[in-house]
Amino acid sequence: MTNPKRALLQLPQGAESFYLEDAFRHRRLIERIEQVVDKWGYLPVQTPVFDFFGVYEDLIPSREARSIYRLIDREGDVLMLRYDNTLFLAKQMGLMLSDDDLPVRVWYGDTILRHQEAEDISNDEFFQTGVELIGKRGRDADLEVLVLLDRVFSALGAPSRVVHLGSRALLQTIVPGEAPEAARAFRRAIALRRHDDVRALCRENGCPPERSRFLAELFAFIGTRDELEQLIRRADRSRLLTTVETGELRYIELLSKEYEELDLNAELRIDLSEVGSQPYHTGIVFNVYMEGIGAAIASGGRYDNLISHFGIDAPAVGFSILLRKVQEHLTTDISAHDARRPVRAEGESFRERLEDAERIRARGEVALL
Amino acid sequence: MSDLSSAPLTLALPKGRLMQQVLEHLRRCGFQFQISQRNLTATDEEGRLKLILVKNNDLPVYVAHGIAGLGVCGTDLVYESGAEFFELHTFGFGRTRMCLASRADHDPAGDHTQLTIATKFSRFTHDFFHARGIPVQVIRLNGSVELAPVLGLAPYIVDLVETGSTLRANNLKVTQELAEIEVKLVCNPAYYKLQFRRIAELVETIKGVSET
Structure with missing residues (x-):
């Protein structure tokens, strides 16, 4: 019979720890990230391990809320363990910053805690590191974050990666933010490339059949600037998009062009099925994929209305890297034994x-x- | 813009009858495989597609982890895995029904407020009845679910029903049809993003060939 005390010596499902070589390598990778972001003027921040659940409740999709560890403190308030760094950071920044402080550049590297079912295969990640550029709108800010992401991955030695750039703003022109349920249904159908569902949702949202068909095609688009240009011209000829919608597409085209001219390491693809996983996204959204890894290794985007939820009205854009997911695939030569033989x-x-x-x-x- | 890798696309197939149907369809699409009884992987003669042969229940796990980029799988198993995949094609074969069944002489008037249901499909069963406000106690079994009402473990079962002959043989009847189950070509989302052009070509080929 198993000794109950011995059984408790196992790690609970969802807990993660790493030791010796693994921990050494992890810390060195964090140092490399710090060396890069430090030179770009990003300051470190540390978010609390737990906070009041009610503050964030409206900002978390119900599907994800199920994975949050909640507890009740001695006063009876419901608390939650840190489930997402950006959310916790937004509150801290919203409360402590003033207009005079902006723009602010911050970076973090912290554990997040999420519940996993015993047979969960969702590949949840437990260490997030990332940056947030707070208080800057526009192309330069979006490009800064995309270029910094490339620089960080280059410093880490992440091979064969590709950035898929999409737009939450485009979706918001079609489904305004006042209808969160409809927006959620749209996001899910688009992200899972369920074209028939997208078309049906467009029809329910009052779009005529031809425009609905076109929008379903548009939100499935992955390709080059030239290919997107052909799609925009087709829409122009048949008047299938509004001026505002075309403007959002032109912005993505422009950003893609400038990114390409900077001659960065990672290829950038325009992918309009990337609409961002979080309700708080507003502008550009992106995911980074790498050969041999079954999930995105980094994600990010613009969230102009999140910080104002907690205090100061400040736009923001950032990314987070799932470092543990990517760690074993990096080409960086970091080994405690080889590099630091005592x-x-x-x-x-x-x-x-x-x-x-x-x-x-x-x-x-x-x-x- | 090209896909990052030129290695064969990886496709997980469930060992068993469904595998034979998929292999026959792939053969008509121009993919020729030499599969011996003990092989668990096989690559087509032109090096375009690598098959990974796995147990039916394990297939979503391999695809979710990206070990196989693509897979052929019933919607029942996808749901049960909790993973979210891109569904790229629905095959015409392998359709079946997820049903609630009970003993033929079971009187529903005697049911308590909470239904007791034995099933392999515990996630589906829980979610289906939960969404309809019907309280259920789910007893998870791994096989021979039909025995549960016969031996008195649970008055109801939720299981796949094709012809209904197994139910009839055990003096059971379908009480309610809960969902249509289809066989899908599924894809790991990250894998799709990396290989989208080659996958789109494969899907066009698969869709373009009649299944009959």
Whole structure:
């Protein structure tokens, strides 16, 4: 019979820990990220481990709310453990920043805690690192975040990755934010590439049949600027899109063009089926995919109305990287044993060994007493 | 713009009768495979498609983790896995029904406020009745579900029903049809994003060939 105390020594489902080489490598990767973002003027932030659930309740999709760990404090308030860094960060920034502080650039690297069922295969991630550029609208800010994402992944040595860029703003022109249920249904149908469902939702939303068919095709689009241009021209000829909708597509085209001209490492594809997973997204949205990994390794986008939910009215754009997911696929050569093979200090007495060790350490090597 | 990798697309197939139907369809689409009894993988002669042969219940796990990018699977198993895939094609074969069944002589007037249901499809059963406000106690079984009402474990079962002959043989009847189950070509979303052009071509080929 299993000793009950021994059974408790296992990690609960959903908990994660890593040790020795693995932890060494993880910390070095975080340092590499810090070295990059530091030079771009991003300051570190630390969000609380738990906060009041009610503050975030309206901002979390019900499907995701099921995975949040909740607890009741001694005063009877419902608390939640940190489930998403951006949400917790938005509250802190909304409360502490003033207009004079903007723009602000911050980065974080923290554990998030989510429940997993025993047979869960959702591949949830438990360490998020990312950046947020707060207080800047427009193309330069969007490009800054996309380029920084590329620089970070290059520093980490992430091979064969591709950025899929889409637009929540485009969807919002068709389904305004006042109808959250309808918006949620649209997002899900588009993200899962259920074209018939998208067409039916467009019809329910009052779109004529031809426009509904076109929108279903549009939201399934993945391709180049030239291919998108052909689609826009077809829409223009048949008057299938409004000026505002065409404007959103032109913005994505422009962003894609400027990104391409910067000659970055990761290819960027226009993907209008990327509409962002979170209710708070507003403008551009993107996911990064890498060969051999069965889920996006990074995601991000613009969220201009989230921080004002908690305080100051500040637009923002950012990304988060699922570092544990990507860690074993990186080409970066980081190994505790190879790069930092320790040298044994020599000497008769502890003092002699300590002095020898200090000489070794002064040469940049690792010394053991 | 090209797909990142030129390696064969990976397709998980469930071992058993459904595999033979899919292989026959793929053969008509121009994919020729040499599969011996002990092989668990096979690549077509032109190196376009690599098959990974897995147990039916495990198939969504392989696709969700991206071990196989594509898979052929019933909507019952996809739902039960909790994973969300792109559904790229519905095959004409393998259709069946998810049904609530009971003993032929069962009198529903004697049911308590909470139904007790034995099933392999616990997630589906829970969600189906929960969405309709009907309280259920689900007893999870791994096979021979028809035994549950016969031996008195539960008055109801939820199971796949094709012809109904197994139910009749055990003196059971369909009480309610709950869902149509179809066989789909599913795809891991991240895999689709990386290989979307080649996958779109494969889907066009599969759709373009008659299944009869």
